[in-house]
Amino acid sequence: MKSEPSVFSLDDLAAKAQQTYHWEGVRNYQARNMLRDAMKVGDLAFFYHSNCAEPAIVGIMEIVKAGYPDFYAFDAESVYFDPKSNPENPRWFMVDVKFVQKLSVPLPLKMLKQQPELADLALVRRGNRLSLMPVSAAQWQFILKLAADFA
């Protein structure tokens, strides 16, 4: 799950009450479908810092509330307002996430791209701008191992 640290960082999540927060503002249908249909309570996710000095996987989160309507879309004052979404027929969804841990070291995108084992990871595929991307069990384990090895 991507976030720009200048907007919302892993440390920001860790500082929240109960270290949980809602992952609002995703406005892409493919990502919406994952939020609404695929992500389940108890699932784990990597927190990725994008659009910053060193884009990197920095930590781990747990999904603590499955997909529900993104109410920011109903708020005309919000930057995430979308007049085409409404409570009767919500267009956008979000999940709640909980801080699990910070990786012992951040894993920079540059490093991830050098790993043959991660060649198929959506994050390193050319041109992928999705804000949420799937990680296979094997990729997940490999990334954890990388973090342990580089600690």
Add this chain to the structure above:
DNA sequence: GCCAACGTTGGC
């Protein structure tokens, strides 16, 4: 339904 124009993302 096609596709050109335009806007956004995000690494570099």
Add this chain to the structure above:
DNA sequence: GCCAACGTTGGC
């Protein structure tokens, strides 16, 4: 700040 890669929009 540049620009590649996409997604969205809207005319037709």
